[in-house]
Amino acid sequence: MIQGEKVRLRAIEREDLPRYVRWLNDPEVMRYFGIYRPSNLEDEEAWYASQRADDSSMNFAIETLEDSQHVGGCGFSHIDWRNRSAECGILIGERSRWGQGLGTDAMRTLVRYGFQQLNLHRIYLRVFEENQRAIHIYEKAGFQIEGRWRDAEFRHGRYHDIIWMSILSDSPDRA
Numbered sequence: 001m002i003q004g005e006k007v008r009l010r011a012i013e014r015e016d017l018p019r020y021v022r023w024l025n026d027p028e029v030m031r032y033f034g035i036y037r038p039s040n041l042e043d044e045e046a047w048y049a050s051q052r053a054d055d056s057s058m059n060f061a062i063e064t065l066e067d068s069q070h071v072g073g074c075g076f077s078h079i080d081w082r083n084r085s086a087e088c089g090i091l092i093g094e095r096s097r098w099g100q101g102l103g104t105d106a107m108r109t110l111v112r113y114g115f116q117q118l119n120l121h122r123i124y125l126r127v128f129e130e131n132q133r134a135i136h137i138y139e140k141a142g143f144q145i146e147g148r149w150r151d152a153e154f155r156h157g158r159y160h161d162i163i164w165m166s167i168l169s170d171s172p173d174r175a
């Protein structure tokens with residue numbers, strides 16, 4: 001279990017999966033997210049089993065310290081153990097808990113774990129340009145914008161630019 005100031009990151013349990021199904025089918029939560037197909041419990045169970053057996057990914061449930069509520073998930077994918085880099089992602093699925101600092105704390109905690117426990121050197125992510133809330137929390141955690149893929153994703157009737165951001169283990173502005 002990995003402790004932050006407002007959240008802890010813990011292993012995902014099978015009983016958590018119905019909540020992921022609910023979040024992944026919430027259009028507001030998924031507005032700027034890579035996944036575009038509706039998912040069901042069977043999909044989530046398959047994902048759960050595959051990611052546990054995959055050394056290049058590591059996923060956590062985000063739970064509040066205040067009331068031990070499971071509010072979201074975060075983790076690493078594309079872990080490259082030779083170059084010590086990984087992609088990260090985050091989702092606070094309970095919309096009623098947005099704006100309470102949970103996403104910021106979860107991201108800082110995840111990054112700290114990546115550098116201090118996994119010995120990563122570079123953590124990167126992709127985000128829709130319009131997802132300013134997410135970009136804001138990434139910048140607060142010390143991520144810098146490093147590039148843009150123009151018109152990379154088609155959603156909501158038009159193309160969107162994808163922003164790439166990263167943080168290095170020796171970044172001076174690491175949170």
Ligand SMILES: CC(C)(COP(=O)(O)OP(=O)(O)OC[C@H]1O[C@@H](n2cnc3c(N)ncnc32)[C@H](O)[C@@H]1OP(=O)(O)O)[C@@H](O)C(=O)NCCC(=O)NCCS
Binds near residue numbers: 098
């Ligand atoms: C993005 C997400 C993780 C943020 O989590 P959160 O718990 O709401 O974030 P926090 O409460 O820690 O911080 C939100 C910050 O964004 C700011 N913010 C809110 N709306 C904003 C907007 N439209 N533009 C810029 N900043 C905004 C808030 O003021 C706050 O910053 P502050 O603490 O400096 O005042 C959450 O909204 C989420 O999971 N969204 C859906 C999934 C998603 O988009 N994930 C990211 C995919 S790349």
